[in-house]
Amino acid sequence: MTEFDVQPQPGSPEDYVPLPELELVELQAMLDWLSTYGADPQGGVTRLLYDNAWSEAQHALAKQMADKGLVPAFDHSGNLYGTLSSEGSTSFDADREAPYPIVTGSHIDSVVHGGKYDGAYGIVAGILALEYLHKHFGRPKRTLKVVSLCEEEGSRFPFAYWGSRSITGVTTLEEVQHLLDQQGVSFSQAILGAGFGPDRGLEPAVQTYGAFIELHIEQGQVLERHSRSIGIVSDIVGQRRYNITVIGEANHAGTTPMLWRKDALAGAADMIVAIRRIALQTGEPFVATVGRIAAEPGVGNVVAAKATFSLDIRHVRQEILDRCWQDMLQAFRRIAAEYQLRLECEEHLSVTPTPMNEKIQQDIQEICEREQISYLHMPSGAGHDSQIFQPACPTAMIFVPSQQGISHNPREFTTETDLMNGFRVLVRLLYKYGYED
Amino acid sequence: MTEFDVQPQPGSPEDYVPLPELELVELQAMLDWLSTYGADPQGGVTRLLYDNAWSEAQHALAKQMADKGLVPAFDHSGNLYGTLSSEGSTSFDADREAPYPIVTGSHIDSVVHGGKYDGAYGIVAGILALEYLHKHFGRPKRTLKVVSLCEEEGSRFPFAYWGSRSITGVTTLEEVQHLLDQQGVSFSQAILGAGFGPDRGLEPAVQTYGAFIELHIEQGQVLERHSRSIGIVSDIVGQRRYNITVIGEANHAGTTPMLWRKDALAGAADMIVAIRRIALQTGEPFVATVGRIAAEPGVGNVVAAKATFSLDIRHVRQEILDRCWQDMLQAFRRIAAEYQLRLECEEHLSVTPTPMNEKIQQDIQEICEREQISYLHMPSGAGHDSQIFQPACPTAMIFVPSQQGISHNPREFTTETDLMNGFRVLVRLLYKYGYED
Structure with a gap:
């Protein structure tokens, strides 16, 4: 960690658009709803790549995206996008010639008996942020997308980061199709069974992002022990x-x-x-x-x-x-x-260690200071999709506290106040990249 | 270990009866024969208390005892005795009023995939010693017995030393009858299935010995590393x-x-x-x-x-x-x-630690010196039936080397020379207690 001692500073209100009615956004309710997909009888969530709970969750999210004014679309791998196209664009395909979109999001899969925040928070916050921005500010100047990445945890197949690896083209289906899960089901059987894979009329998985911003729970106790609300990730170890x-x-x-x-x-x-x-x-x-x-x-x-x-x-x-x-x-x-x-x-x-994009880190810090939200520059000791995206596009991560640092556990918990602080920073950042020049 | 440096000394031949034709005793052949009962396909021996291999081995030993001039008899627990009654006695029961018998022997059960020497050597050597003494010196002045103890290893039920514990009365059948083996078979089912238990017209298990002498492989490398032929056990740890x-x-x-x-x-x-x-x-x-x-x-x-x-x-x-x-x-x-x-x-x-009887240790040392067999006083780091007998009667153990210290393993091995040295010491000791005044 660095800059433990940077205290939040009041922003300069004269050139700063206030965010209306942010407190009405129901982050916690939507996380609770999403956690019903793959809910374990003993508490916790189990959603493994391409299993039934995973499929139901992705399709339910697609419907939520449409309901909230975003254009939903799956790619070959089962990554789900919700697009808020830039001014003048009306369809998913229309902004192909525009600058690459700014993408936020995280992963929909979980570990076995995981919590309801890991991954899910970044997706839910992304959908609600795009809905909120659209509602209050109309279409952006630059296309914004939220992505529900199909897989990060490596809980089903002995392979992790399938979502971000297939988007960045680091790994192709050919390379993983023969992997087996613990029941002996192959990766290719699983992806076809869930309705994905090539030749389904879906978008190709490989896409180019203008930037990737991942909002995620810390999964550690650093923010809590230092009484800070936001972690600005300097590096992924x-x-x-x-x-x-x-x-x-x-x-x-x-x-x-x-x-x-x-x-x-x-x-x-x-x-x-x-x-x-x-x-x-x-x-x-x-x-x-x-x-x-x-x-x-x-x-x-x-x-x-x-x-x-x-x-x-x-x-x-x-x-x-x-x-x-x-x-x-x-x-x-x-x-x-x-x-x-x-x-x-x-x-x-x-x-290898992956430093996050410095410019976006600076922008996050500036937002925290203006919003009077305490923050900390800190490394991520856990791996994330952001380490896969960073070599391909400017990438940053925003952490919110995990109570007692508990994660990968049904007792995973983040207070609504902390969830909202993270959401506020994300909205501000997407506003900056999507609506300012 | 103590007395590493005591070297074998020539005996005083004038008052010492030579042992005729000892080299003809076929210890190794009889050990090989006994190891066919419970022989594992992959080598090694598995004879668990009251199982088929165990039953066949005990009954085959009873026949061997009879063939070699001893009176065989089982007790309630399945311990098998071969008796060489003192002069004037002709049956198992006839020497009840005589001084308590001198007993040698060891256990017939093995660990899973054990070797052919552990336990078996003490029984085989005891039978052949009594046959040899009978043949060359006639009936003893004091009754000699060899015992094939039913159980020592604790390999089948979660309980060890059943043979010696039932003989010394330390444990009764009531205390162990409900124990279960790994297949869920109870101790009482197992003992009845093998044809033992009370009300079968067998000798009671509880018996009083005049002394117990156990010849056993060392199961360690102390004798081998010190190039000694006989271990005189000072204590069982x-x-x-x-x-x-x-x-x-x-x-x-x-x-x-x-x-x-x-x-x-x-x-x-x-x-x-x-x-x-x-x-x-x-x-x-x-x-x-x-x-x-x-x-x-x-x-x-x-x-x-x-x-x-x-x-x-x-x-x-x-x-x-x-x-x-x-x-x-x-x-x-x-x-x-x-x-x-x-x-x-x-x-x-x-x-608790159990010191072995000092008088018998002295007699063993004297025999080693007279027979010019190198020896070492040493503790036993492994447990043996002798620690159960010692509180009830004077007890001693004679060790022979285990090649590379390997035991509880099909590769368990003791050279014929070492087997014969142990046998020679046992015969001498039984001659002393059975035939001298």
Whole structure:
């Protein structure tokens, strides 16, 4: 985080259009409505790419978009757009020759037993923002769109960011069509079953945006602990994920003296302690997590022959990720030698850090100051579609607080005041890009 | 271990009866034969209490006993005796008024996919020893018995040492009859199905022994690494087993700074490092093992809310077990406080250390010296039926080397030379107690 100490400043009201009746927008009611699609009996929401709940939610959103004066349209991948065309345009296709549209939105899919804000907030706020702007200011000078991205979480297929990856052309259907979900259903069966895929008369997935703006819950506790209302995302962290395997020798827990052991689990424990020490030495925003561990044979009275654990490291700078991984690897090798263990490290994910567009960050900051909404520049420790869009178009993220930082959980919650603050900033930003010169 | 440096000394042959033709005894052949009962297709042996392989093995052994001149008899529990009655006695019952018999033997059950030596060696060697003594020296002055104990491993029901516990009266059938195996079969169904239990006209299980001598493979590498042929067991270690639960808070691996975490798995890792440090500081024969660990939710990108791990500590002195556990508990509490975790410790096994009978140990040492067999006084780090018998009668254990210390594994192996050395010591000891005054 940076600029913890920037306090909100009063705006200069003379050149600033006031926003009428913003308090009447029913964000919370529409989030509650959307959460009925895929509602779990035990609370929470499960909407997985192309499943029934997902389909019903996207089609219900398309109807909402039409009801609110937007032109709804699906693309090949099942991404749903609601378009508010610029002056003189009347149809989705008519503004092809105009400057690329400004797009806001987020993802409609959820994790298993997720909350009702993750993703959904950015879509609902986008639809209501376009409705509000249209109602009060008429058609924009530049086309505005809200997108309900088909997939971000990677909850169904072992692949994430399908929505933004297919829009930016980073990934094609050919590359993912053979992926299987946990029931053995292929990606291509799933997309066809939901009524999408090529040759359906839909818009192609690949599109060019003038800018992408994603309003999202923080999913952490940084804003709450610093009592700020808006997070202006500076960077989306880079991530590396590893599977670490430590191989020793199974032995009888009673008959094998300590010094003769090749105890894979004892060695793994020492490595996990080293990971935390290196993370603390590196300092914020570096984080390192071991969330999964297993020992084999995994019996209380047998010295473990093998231990495997996960490692997830994140930072906003690539060179710090590189250095910390090298430090950890060195510690692992030293411990493996000390314990007489064999070490295997497999990297299975590597995402480079993505700085968000600086100009849009400045505009968000200016809006916060004028609207007297407290804010914080902060990195996003979680991955988002915005990191996929940023290389293709100017992209920014606006965070609102998550109560107690809880997310991916039915207890996910953001107060109506915080939801409205985020909405206000989004409306202002879309007004600026859509209606000002 | 003690007395590493005692070298074998030549015996004084003048008052020492030589053992004729000992090299003709076919220990290995009989072990191979016995291992056909419950032989696994992939190698190894699985004989679980009262199952078919177990029943066939016990009845085949009863026939072998009869063929070799012993009187076979089962008791209520399915323990099988082969009796060589003292002079003047002709039947199993005839020596009831005589001094209590000297008993040797071990257990017939195995672990799942066990080896062919564990337990079996003590039974086979006992039968062949009694046959040999009978053949060369006639009836003993004091009744000798070999026992094939029905159960020691706890592999089928969640209860171990049923054979020795039922003989010493420590546990009755009433106490275990409701236990269930993994298929849901009750202990009482199993014992009745195998043809045992009360009211079958069998001997009662509770019996009084004059002494119990158990010949067994070491199941460790101490003898092999010290190049000794015989282990004279000084003590069977005491054991404590615990389930340690560490409770923190699940958090997002990306959005939760290191210092705000309550990472149960990181705390558990630090505790496991502390366990090893305390074990190494305490020194041999103290051993501490963490063989099992699990984290919840157990996902690579979620800070663990909960970690559970096993702890197994062993030593020959109760006060050292007490002190080490207190040291570990203190370390756990310090770490839990540092990581902001809640700690729960559950002891689920506590076995006090059992010193073996000193007089019999001396007699074994004397035999080794006279027979010029190298030996070592050493504790047993594994549990054995002998620890159940010791409080009831003078008890001793004789170990032979296990190649590479491998046990509870189809690769369990002891050389014929080592098997014969153990047999020679057993024969000498039984001769001394059965035939000398």
